[in-house]
Amino acid sequence: MEANTRSTGRLPAAFLTPGSSSFVDFLSEHQPELLPGNRQLPPTQGVIEAPHGTTIVGVTFPGGVVLAGDRRATMGNVIAQRDIEKVFPADEYSAVGMAGTAGLAIEMVKLFQLELEHFEKVEGAQLSLEGKANRLSTMIRQNLGMAMQGLAVVPIFAGYDVDREKGRIFSYDVTGGRSEEHGFAATGSGSIFARGAMKKLFRDDLSEAEATTLVVQALYDAADDDSATGGPDVARRIYPIVTVITESGFRRLSDDESSEIARSILERRLEQPDGPRAALL
Amino acid sequence: MSTPFYVSPQQAMADRAEYARKGIARGRSLVVLQYADGIVFVGENPSRALHKFSEIYDRIGFAAAGKYNEYENLRIGGVRYADLRGYTYDRDDVTARGLANVYAQTLGTIFSSAAEKPYEVELVVAEVGETPEGDQIYRLPHDGSIVDEHGSVAVGGNAELISNYLDQRHQDGMSLAEALKLAVQALSRESNGTQREIPAERLEVAVLDRTRPQSRKFKRIVGRQLARLLEAGGATTEAESADGAEDSEDSGGSEE
Numbered sequence: 001m002e003a004n005t006r007s008t009g010r011l012p013a014a015f016l017t018p019g020s021s022s023f024v025d026f027l028s029e030h031q032p033e034l035l036p037g038n039r040q041l042p043p044t045q046g047v048i049e050a051p052h053g054t055t056i057v058g059v060t061f062p063g064g065v066v067l068a069g070d071r072r073a074t075m076g077n078v079i080a081q082r083d084i085e086k087v088f089p090a091d092e093y094s095a096v097g098m099a100g101t102a103g104l105a106i107e108m109v110k111l112f113q114l115e116l117e118h119f120e121k122v123e124g125a126q127l128s129l130e131g132k133a134n135r136l137s138t139m140i141r142q143n144l145g146m147a148m149q150g151l152a153v154v155p156i157f158a159g160y161d162v163d164r165e166k167g168r169i170f171s172y173d174v175t176g177g178r179s180e181e182h183g184f185a186a187t188g189s190g191s192i193f194a195r196g197a198m199k200k201l202f203r204d205d206l207s208e209a210e211a212t213t214l215v216v217q218a219l220y221d222a223a224d225d226d227s228a229t230g231g232p233d234v235a236r237r238i239y240p241i242v243t244v245i246t247e248s249g250f251r252r253l254s255d256d257e258s259s260e261i262a263r264s265i266l267e268r269r270l271e272q273p274d275g276p277r278a279a280l281l
Numbered sequence: 282m283s284t285p286f287y288v289s290p291q292q293a294m295a296d297r298a299e300y301a302r303k304g305i306a307r308g309r310s311l312v313v314l315q316y317a318d319g320i321v322f323v324g325e326n327p328s329r330a331l332h333k334f335s336e337i338y339d340r341i342g343f344a345a346a347g348k349y350n351e352y353e354n355l356r357i358g359g360v361r362y363a364d365l366r367g368y369t370y371d372r373d374d375v376t377a378r379g380l381a382n383v384y385a386q387t388l389g390t391i392f393s394s395a396a397e398k399p400y401e402v403e404l405v406v407a408e409v410g411e412t413p414e415g416d417q418i419y420r421l422p423h424d425g426s427i428v429d430e431h432g433s434v435a436v437g438g439n440a441e442l443i444s445n446y447l448d449q450r451h452q453d454g455m456s457l458a459e460a461l462k463l464a465v466q467a468l469s470r471e472s473n474g475t476q477r478e479i480p481a482e483r484l485e486v487a488v489l490d491r492t493r494p495q496s497r498k499f500k501r502i503v504g505r506q507l508a509r510l511l512e513a514g515g516a517t518t519e520a521e522s523a524d525g526a527e528d529s530e531d532s533g534g535s536e537e
Contacts, residue, residue, distance in 0.1 A: 010387040015358040023364055034369065114368055117497075121336050121360045 023118035024111065024139070036107055037142030047150035051080035053105060055190035055222045055229040056087065056097035058158045058169045059198065060183060061211040064246035065167025067095045067158040068215035070190070070223060071238050072230030073102050082233065087241045089250045091116040094132055094159030095243050099188030101151040104143065108153055112136055129161040133170045133178055141176030154187050160245045167245060184214075190222030190229035197221035200278040212242050212253065216261045217275060232262035297392065297399045301423035304401025305347040310437030311405075311485075312444075312467055313344055313430075314451060315416050316460035319409045319490045319498065323464035324437075326485035334487040336499035338363040338375045340408050342489045346437030347402035347423075355384065355404065372496070377408030381419035381427055389425020399423055403436040409489035409498050413453065435467065443467045461486065462514030481511055 014030040024035065032038050051073040058067045069086040072079060080102075087097040088109045096112060098105035115135055120126050127135070136157050143153055157170040169181045184202050186194040197218040206214065216232075219240050223231035232239050239262045242253040253261075269275060288296075311324030311333055322334040322344050334344045337359050345352035359380055367375045384404055392399045404421040418430040433451040435443035446467045455463070465484070469476050486502040493500065502510065 009383065010390045011355075011358045011362060011383055015361045016354050016387075018354065018357070023361075023368075026361055027365070031365070110368070114364055118360065118364050121364075122357055124330070124332065124335070 021119045021122040022135075023115050024135075026118075035142070036104065036111065037139075037145075039146075041146065041149055044149065049075055050151065051075045051084075051102040052228070053084060053086045053099050053102045053188065055186065055188040055194055055219060055226070056099050056156050057186045057191075057194045057198065057215045057218045057222075058097070058156050058181070058184060059202065059206070059211045059214050059218075060158075060167040060169060061206040061208060062204075063167070064160055064208065064211075064244060065158045065169060066208070066211045066215050066242065066244050067097050067156065067169075068212075068219060068240050068242040069097045070219050070230045070240055071233070072228065074228045077227075079230075082230065082236065083238050085241055087243050087252075088113070089243070089252070090132065090157070090159070091120065091126065092249045093126070093162060093245060094129065094157065095245055095250055096136065097156045097158075097187070098153060099155070099191075100153040101146075104146060104151055105153045105155070108139055108143065108155075112139060115139075126162075128163065129159045129168060132159065133157050133180075136170075137172065137176045137178045139176075140172055140174070144175060147174040156185055156187050158245060160247060160249075162247075165247070184218075186218065186222075188229070190219075190226035193225040193229075194218040194222040197275070201276065208244060208246070212244065213261055213265070215242060216240055216258070216265055220262075220265055220269070221275060232259075232266060234263070234266070293395075294393075298424060301392070301399040301401050305403050305423060305436075306438045307401075308346045308348075308437050310435055310439050310443055310468060311344055311346055312433060312435045312447060312464045313405050313407055313418055314433045314447070314455075314460045314464055315413060315418070315431075315453070316455045316457050317413065318457065318492045319488055320407045320416055320418065321457060321460050321464065322405075322407075322485075322487045323461060323468065324485050325468055325479050325483050327483055333485055334501075336497065337380065337406070338367065339372060339496045340410075340489065340498050341375065341377050341380060342407050342409075342487065342499050344405040344407070344436070345402055346440075348400070351400045352402040352404065355387070355400075355402065358387070359384065359406075377406050377417045377419060381406045381421060384421050385425050385427040387425075388421060388423060392424045403440075405430075405434060405436060407489060409491045411491065439470070439472055442470060442472055446470055457488065458510050458514035461510050465511070465514075481508055486510075 027035050053073050056069045067087055071083050073081040073084040090096045090113055152174045155172055161168050169185045170178055171181050171185045172178050184198040201214050220231055223229040239258040242258045244251050309325045314321050324333045326333050335356055337343045343356055363375045391397045400423055406419045408417045410416045418434055420428040420430050420434050433447040450463055469479055486507055488500055489498045
């Protein structure tokens with residue numbers, strides 16, 4: 001009986017074994033070689049050259065959270081891609097933005113999305129926002145071997161907490177350490193500059209429209225000082241990806257909407273290149 | 282020492298089929314119908330949590346009648362199969378045909394293996410297409426056969442009676458409310474020719490809606506939306522007729 005489970009084309013026993021609702025757990029039992037963390041890297045000298053995604057920023061506002069990213073991927077001093085997308089919906093109420101090695105990041109997002117969807121389908125209910133954030137933590141930890149070879153992936157996870165009725169942001173480090181950020185967060189090479197900008201502009205009572213403007217301002221400042229972060233590209237009509245998650249779910253701003261925000265900022269910066277000024281005292 | 286009785290293979294298979302059919306007939310029936318914008322699943326289910334219909338993948342839905350633990354196992358197996366396939370290839374490469382095939386092989390092997398007891402389940406796997414012509418509905422009886430259905434299909438206890446009723450009345454391009462009304466009418470028919478009332482809170486309804494903007498087309502219809510649709514279809518007709526009669530049907534819905 002056991003011998004012909006393969007030849008008959010029936011579902012292998014592992015598929016019908018009750019147990020975990022996690023797709024990653026299922027894979028690690030059934031086909032561990034498909035998991036990114038189980039890949040053996042050959043010994044290499046120096047850092048592997050691969051496209052890196054750069055800056056991601058997130059801001060909460062009463063009623064939700066905004067997550068945005070620039071569109072540049074760099075490889076050393078070369079711009080590898082001008083219109084890369086680094087912010088993705090994780091499920092209906094959350095989004096994830098990835099900085100770091102683009103190829104691995106996109107694979108991790110794909111697996112993370114699937115992990116959440118799989119749980120939802122098997123259990124008939126969504127994971128809690130904390131639960132989702134913890135799953136992502138585990139997946140980053142599994143990438144630690146790669147990270148030590150220079151292929152790190154550092155995401156920001158943002159979502160609307162249906163139970164607490166507010167937007168929340170989680171940031172991570174390469175070891176999978178997770179911390180909840182209050183107000184705003186940034187990751188990637190331009191994050192220092194973006195964080196500085198957000199620190200001066202953030203308020204507790206932002207509206208959704210103000211929050212989306214704030215993230216684009218922060219990305220503009222990051223691009224201003226970090227060569228690996230791309231600013232709005234008016235000639236090619238490439239603008240930051242801006243996503244909003246509220247009670248009514250995930251929404252990505254259309255190209256028209258994000259270009260409008262970017263253009264209005266650009267216009268003001270023609271007069272005031274360093275952007276809005278905060279009060280001294 | 283006793284010699285085992287000789288049982289002819291025909292007899293053994295017939296016994297197993299009889300066993301499985303009886304198990305399936307014990308459960309409530311459910312129907313799957315095509316309508317203009319997709320495929321609707323309707324069944325009677327007193328439980329809010331233990332579903333008969335569920336999502337397998339973007340465009341693929343699953344319905345099952347029979348023994349809960351067995352079809353739940355198959356459902357999870359199907360979700361794992363679909364997710365793994367979509368992960369290794371692409372989301373577009375997960376098809377109802379492929380899934381139905383795997384289910385058929387699984388049920389068939391279990392049915393004809395003397396070491397296992399046959400599954401007492403009958404499945405429906407449906408995939409909604411871009412257009413009504415692209416819709417696919419497969420019915421998978423307990424023995425591993427596979428039937429390509431069009432328009433409407435019923436499985437479970439009174440399946441034959443219900444599908445006859447549906448075949449005569451189902452039309453292409455019905456609205457959701459019309460299809461739902463027809464489904465409820467079909468499900469309320471009893472084998473002795475009488476009608477009984479199925480209250481809205483005992484109905485489990487789900488759709489694969491091709492007009493949904495998300496890539497995942499499966500959606501449960503509950504609460505106010507369900508009430509509105511039932512109203513629109515005018516399904517709620519008459520009859521506070523004999524609660525007692527309904528109760529007795531609950532246990533007696535199992536005649537072959």
